[in-house]
Structures are given as structure tokens and as C-alpha cells.
Amino acid sequence: MILQGLRIALNSLWANKMRSFLSILGIVIGVGAVIAIVSVGTGSTQQVTARIANLGSNMITVYPWMTRGQFGRVGGTVSLHKFTLELVEHVELFCPSVKKAIPVKTLNSRLITDEVNVNATIIGTRIDYAEVNNYEVAQGIFIGESDDLERRQVIVLGSQLAADLFEDDSPIGETVRLNYENRIFQFTVIGVMREKGGSMAGNLDERAYIPVSVAMDRLTTHKYVDSFIGQAYSSEGAVNAVQELEYFLMKYLQDEKKEQFRITSQDELLETVSSVTKTMSLMLGGIAAISLLVGGIGIMNIMLVSVTERTREIGIRKALGAKNRNILWQFLMESLSLSSLGGIAGMGFGWIAAYFLSQYGNWPFVISGISVVLAFGFALFIGIFFGLYPAMKAAKMNPVDALRYE
Amino acid sequence: MNRIMRIEQLKKIYQLSKVKVEALRGISFTIEEGEFVSIMGPSGSGKSTLMHIIGCLDYPTEGKYYLTGQDVAKLNDNQLALFRNKKIGFVFQQFNLLPRATNFNNVELPLIYAGVPSGKRKDIVLKALHSVGLKNREYHRPNEISGGERQRVAIARALVNNPSIILADEPTGNLDSKTGHDIMKIFQKLHQSGNTIILVTHEREIATYGKRIIYIRDGLIEKDEVVA
Numbered sequence: 001m002i003l004q005g006l007r008i009a010l011n012s013l014w015a016n017k018m019r020s021f022l023s024i025l026g027i028v029i030g031v032g033a034v035i036a037i038v039s040v041g042t043g044s045t046q047q048v049t050a051r052i053a054n055l056g057s058n059m060i061t062v063y064p065w066m067t068r069g070q071f072g073r074v075g076g077t078v079s080l081h082k083f084t085l086e087l088v089e090h091v092e093l094f095c096p097s098v099k100k101a102i103p104v105k106t107l108n109s110r111l112i113t114d115e116v117n118v119n120a121t122i123i124g125t126r127i128d129y130a131e132v133n134n135y136e137v138a139q140g141i142f143i144g145e146s147d148d149l150e151r152r153q154v155i156v157l158g159s160q161l162a163a164d165l166f167e168d169d170s171p172i173g174e175t176v177r178l179n180y181e182n183r184i185f186q187f188t189v190i191g192v193m194r195e196k197g198g199s200m201a202g203n204l205d206e207r208a209y210i211p212v213s214v215a216m217d218r219l220t221t222h223k224y225v226d227s228f229i230g231q232a233y234s235s236e237g238a239v240n241a242v243q244e245l246e247y248f249l250m251k252y253l254q255d256e257k258k259e260q261f262r263i264t265s266q267d268e269l270l271e272t273v274s275s276v277t278k279t280m281s282l283m284l285g286g287i288a289a290i291s292l293l294v295g296g297i298g299i300m301n302i303m304l305v306s307v308t309e310r311t312r313e314i315g316i317r318k319a320l321g322a323k324n325r326n327i328l329w330q331f332l333m334e335s336l337s338l339s340s341l342g343g344i345a346g347m348g349f350g351w352i353a354a355y356f357l358s359q360y361g362n363w364p365f366v367i368s369g370i371s372v373v374l375a376f377g378f379a380l381f382i383g384i385f386f387g388l389y390p391a392m393k394a395a396k397m398n399p400v401d402a403l404r405y406e
Numbered sequence: 407m408n409r410i411m412r413i414e415q416l417k418k419i420y421q422l423s424k425v426k427v428e429a430l431r432g433i434s435f436t437i438e439e440g441e442f443v444s445i446m447g448p449s450g451s452g453k454s455t456l457m458h459i460i461g462c463l464d465y466p467t468e469g470k471y472y473l474t475g476q477d478v479a480k481l482n483d484n485q486l487a488l489f490r491n492k493k494i495g496f497v498f499q500q501f502n503l504l505p506r507a508t509n510f511n512n513v514e515l516p517l518i519y520a521g522v523p524s525g526k527r528k529d530i531v532l533k534a535l536h537s538v539g540l541k542n543r544e545y546h547r548p549n550e551i552s553g554g555e556r557q558r559v560a561i562a563r564a565l566v567n568n569p570s571i572i573l574a575d576e577p578t579g580n581l582d583s584k585t586g587h588d589i590m591k592i593f594q595k596l597h598q599s600g601n602t603i604i605l606v607t608h609e610r611e612i613a614t615y616g617k618r619i620i621y622i623r624d625g626l627i628e629k630d631e632v633v634a
């Protein structure tokens with residue numbers, strides 16, 4: 001009975017190929033959109049997640065912060081000057097889950113050789129900075145412990161800087177001049193970083209690294225750093241590390257309200273990303289649902305036309321002994337075939353679209369089984385839902401009236 | 407003899423927006439098993455209306471209709487479908503074949519609705535087609551064969567489920583007279599092999615194939631006579 005119904009349905013759809021095709025277009029687009037959107041969402045999230053993981057292992061960044069002013073008063077105390085090297089050194093002592101605390105002092109300056117000069121972001125930091133951030137040295141070495149202790153004027157260049165300043169020559173051992181607030185310092189190049197590309201914090205290849213002691217005592221007379229990085233022992237330990245850091249800073253800065261500092265961790269970034277992608281998916285999913293709905297209306301429309309056109313056929317079938325439910329089933333089968341054909345075509349279409357988008361956006365190509373089942377199931381549901389009314393209309397026809405219909 | 411059909415004071419009134427059309431105004435007769443009855447009357451006399459009611463495709467406004475002892479008015483939609491399927495074989499003037507289906511599939515249709523398993527259908531369908539003199543036309547479609555052949559397919563379809571009664575409403579109306587007589591010979595043969603047949607026509611020549619002729623005019627029986 002079911003096979004019979006399916007055969008009749010497919011025959012009649014085949015007899016009106018073009019019309020059938022046009023009427024399932026909405027479903028094709030809807031199902032395709034659901035699959036492509038879910039794939040793009042998953043793929044791009046994986047990409048961003050990987051990038052965040054790439055930011056460094058178990059990395060927690062701590063910044064000084066200033067609260068917003070209220071009622072015309074400047075809010076909270078500016079804690080900038082309290083973020084001293086001494087504070088950073090105390091972190092390791094008071095926070096057992098923090099393996100290392102690494103100071104970061106950022107300065108903008110110009111680097112000069114005999115031929116060229118370029119703008120550079122100078123990071124004053126210590127030996128562990130490269131490791132925590134997963135940065136690697138391409139040539140030479142990174143800043144060492146003794147460089148920092150002895151305040152040696154050595155510099156490690158980002159790959160872009162090295163290329164700009166020295167072109168193809170090896171810069172190791174060369175001297176660059178560093179212009180900071182119109183004072184010139186001589187630095188010896190000891191390393192060049194591997195190319196890293198853009199990040200959330202600008203082009204990493206246009207940075208240069210010097211010992212933090214040089215940045216603070218020679219270039220400036222600042223007693224404070226811009227931020228520091230705390231590295232947890234493990235990713236499970238990161239939550240503990242954040243809590244310990246919070247507690248420590250509340251005591252150390254005498255800041256019970258946690259107003260003078262901000263702590264960002266990878267976990268937090270990941271949460272932000274997942275909440276953003278969730279919102280996006282919901283929105284786009286809504287659009288896809290609407291196009292499926294429109295597709296359903298398209299199917300209902302074509303089914304109503306089909307029922308009217310075949311009034312005489314319905315009359316003949318009834319005269320030969322078709323029960324109402326036989327007729328109902330026949331037309332329901334037809335709309336179900338339409339919507340599932342649409343679903344299958346949509347899956348192919350979504351699959352291809354998702355593939356090309358993943359190539360374009362450089363994220364992994366993933367098709368989630370749930371999205372396929374969901375989209376296809378929804379297409380079938382629409383076939384039944386929107387096919388039911390025309391099918392019932394056909395089933396309820398009076399045989400003589402149907403036979404007499406011209 | 408077994409009584410197949412009894413109708414009593416059958417009336418059918420069509421209520422149009424302004425006027426009332428009394429298509430049948432009180433028709434009564436009985437039909438016994440194995441009879442070959444012609445219903446004859448001019449166009450518009452109510453013959454088709456009567457046939458549709460007898461064929462369980464329509465219902466009367468008034469009056470009683472018993473088919474094989476069953477009061478048809480008391481049947482629900484599903485039981486009516488069953489009656490149309492098993493007890494009645496209807497042959498129409500316009501053939502009423504499904505245009506996209508092959509002759510085989512057209513004849514198969516009543517068997518499908520009767521729930522005959524597909525394995526058994528083929529033999530029954532071929533037997534029915536051969537019994538109306540159709541060979542090598544099984545897989546043609548209605549638009550690929552002549553009018554006479556189409557009516558043969560329709561007759562095969564009407565008798566494929568072994569109905570209690572075969573109803574034919576002007577079966578020769580769309581055919582030339584030679585083909586019409588060929589078709590009537592099939593009905594004659596069916597009658598001889600024991601089938602009960604009711605035939606509607608407005609042509610005397612055709613009506614005389616029957617063994618009894620009921621004349622109707624303006625929705626009333628004028629004369630009901632047995633032909634020698």
C-alpha cells in the first residue's frame with residue numbers, strides 16, 4: 001500500500017517536473033541554509049577556539065583598571081602605579097596555582113638603521129613570555145635571564161620588522177637604534193621571531209622584545225608595568241589560579257570591590273565566543289526556519305492546484321472503490337515526496353555551500369549529524385503539515401461532483 | 407432467482423439557487439440476479455441521475471434503495487467505498503480511464519483498492535483484458551488506443567472484481583455505431599455468462615440488447631416491459 005502510494009506520487013510528480021522542481025525550491029533553500037549555517041557556525045567556532053588556544057597555554061592576563069566615574073566624580077583610584085614589578089614577583093609567592101608571572105611593559109617607538117626607520121611596538125618582558133604565548137624564535141635566541149638581570153640592551157625582532165629593517169640579510173649581531181620619546185638607544189639584535197601573523201592584538205610580526213628591566217629603568221623611569229601574564233600549571237588549574245589572583249590582588253591593592261584590576265583568561269574568552277556564536281546561530285536558524293515555512297506554503301499551494309486539476313481522477317478512483325483514506329494517503333504521499341526530495345536536494349546544496357564557505361573562510365569543514373537530521377525532519381514535517389489540508393480536501397470530495405468536474 | 411436490487415419511490419431534487427430541478431420523481435423497480443435491463447429515455451429524463459444513485463456515487467433525496475438486501479442509506483463512507491469496489495462495476499460514456507496509467511494499471515486499480523496482493527493481481531487483470539477481447543494492448547495508455555478499445559478497458563475494469571452488478575451509462579454514446587455494436591456484444595456475452603447488467607441508453611437499437619426495457623421520461627417510469 002505504501003509502496004503503491006509512493007509510486008503513484010512519484011509518477012504524478014514526474015509528469016509535472018518543472019512545477020515540482022519550482023515548488024520544492026523553498027524547501028531546498030531552507031534545508032540547505034540550515035545545514036550550511038550550522039556547518040559554518042561549528043567550523044568558525046572551532047577556528048576561533050583554536051586561535052584562542054593558540055594565544056598561549058593556560059594563560060591569564062591581569063590589567064590595571066579604572067572604574068567608571070559617577071555623578072561627575074572620577075571613579076575609583078587609578079591603580080596604574082600599583083602594578084609594580086614587585087607586585088608581579090609576589091604573585092608567584094602568594095598564588096600556588098600560578099606557575100609563572102611575567103611582566104609586560106609596552107612602549108611605542110621607532111627602530112632605525114642606516115637605511116630605514118619603522119614604527120614598532122616594543123614589549124619589555126622576560127624569558128618565559130615566548131613560551132607562554134607559544135611564540136618561537138626563527139633565528140638567534142629570545143631574551144635570556146641574564147639579559148634582564150644585567151640590563152643588556154638586546155632586542156628580538158618580529159619577522160616583519162626584521163624584513164623591513166634588514167631585508168634579506170641576517171640581522172643577528174647587528175645594531176639598531178631605538179628612538180623612544182626622542183632619545184636614542186643602541187640595541188643589539190639577538191633573535192628574530194617566527195612569522196605569526198595577525199591576532200586579536202594587532203600584527204604580532206611588527207613587535208620587538210627587550211628585557212623588561214631595560215624598558216623600565218633605561219628607556220623610562222616608570223615603576224609600573226602595563227599588565228602581567230600569569231601562567232597556570234594546567235588548564236584545570238586555571239580556574240583556581242584566577243581565584244587566587246583575584247584574592248591576592250584584592251588584598252595587595254586593598255581593593256575589596258575588585259575595581260582596580262581586570263583578569264581575563266582563555267576560559268572567559270571561550271565563553272564569550274560560544275555565547276556570540278549561539279546568538280548568531282539562533283538568528284540564522286530563525287531565518288532558515290522562515291524559509292522552510294515559505295517552502296511549506298509553496299508546497300501547499302502546488303498541492304491545492306494539483307488536487308483541483310485532478311478532481312476527475314479523484315472521482316474515478318472513488319467510483320472504483322477508493323476509500324477517503326486512500327485518497328488522503330495518495331496526496332499526502334505526494335507532498336511528502338515533494339518535501340523529502342526538497343530535503344535531499346537541500347542537503348546536497350547545503351553541503352556544497354558549507355564546503356566552499358569553509359574553503360573561503362579557512363575553517364574546518366564539519367557537517368553535524370544533528371543538523372542533517374533536524375533539517376530533514378523539519379522538511380518532512382512541513383510536507384505533512386502543509387500537505388494535510390489539500391489531501392483532506394481531496395479525500396472529502398463527493399464522487400459524482402468530482403466525476404462531473406471538467 | 408435472487409433479488410439483487412430494490413428501489414422504492416426514489417426521488418432526486420437538485421436545489422439550484424433559484425429553481426428546483428426534480429430529476430427523479432418517484433421511481434420503483436426490482437432487479438433479479440442475472441437480468442439484463444435497459445433503461446431508455448430521452449436526454450435529460452434522469453437516467454444518469456438514477457445510475458449514479460444505483461452506483462452508490464450519489465444519494466437520493468427521498469426513497470429507499472436496497473442493494474443485495476442492504477439499505478444503502480445506512481452505509482457510512484467506508485462501507486459505500488467497499489460497495490462501489492466489490493458490488494458494482496461502473497462503465498461510463500466518457501470511459502473515465504486514468505490518462506497517465508497504462509491499460510493494465512487502469513484495470514488493476516479496483517483490485518488494489520480491494521486489497522488483492524500484487525502477486526495475484528497480474529493474472530486477474532490479464533484475464534479480464536482478454537475476456538473483453540483486448541490482447542497486446544496491456545501496456546498502452548488510453549491516448550494510444552481507439553475509443554472502442556478504451557471502452558473495452560473500462561469494461562474489463564468494471565468486471566475485474568466480479569461485481570454483483572454491472573452498470574453502463576451510455577457506453578456506446580461516444581462510439582460509432584459499428585464499434586457500439588461490438589461493445590454491446592461484449593455485454594451480451596457477459597449476460598450469457600451470468601452477469602447482472604443495467605444499461606442506460608437513449609437509442610432503441612442499443613436498448614434492445616437487453617431482455618427488459620424500462621422507459622423513463624421526466625423522472626418517472628413510463629413503461630417497464632420484458633422483450634421477447
Ligand SMILES: Nc1ncnc2c1ncn2[C@@H]1O[C@H](COP(=O)(O)OP(=O)(O)O)[C@@H](O)[C@H]1O
Pocket residue numbers: 420422427428429447448449450451452453454455456
Ligand atoms: N448536479 C446537477 N445539478 C442540477 N441539475 C442537474 C444535475 N445533474 C442533473 N441535473 C438535471 O437533472 C435532469 C436529469 O439529468 P440526467 O440524469 O443527467 O439526465 P440524462 O442522463 O437522462 O440525460 C436534467 O434536467 C439535468 O439538467
Ligand SMILES: [Mg+2]
Pocket residue numbers: 453454455576
Ligand atoms: Mg446521461
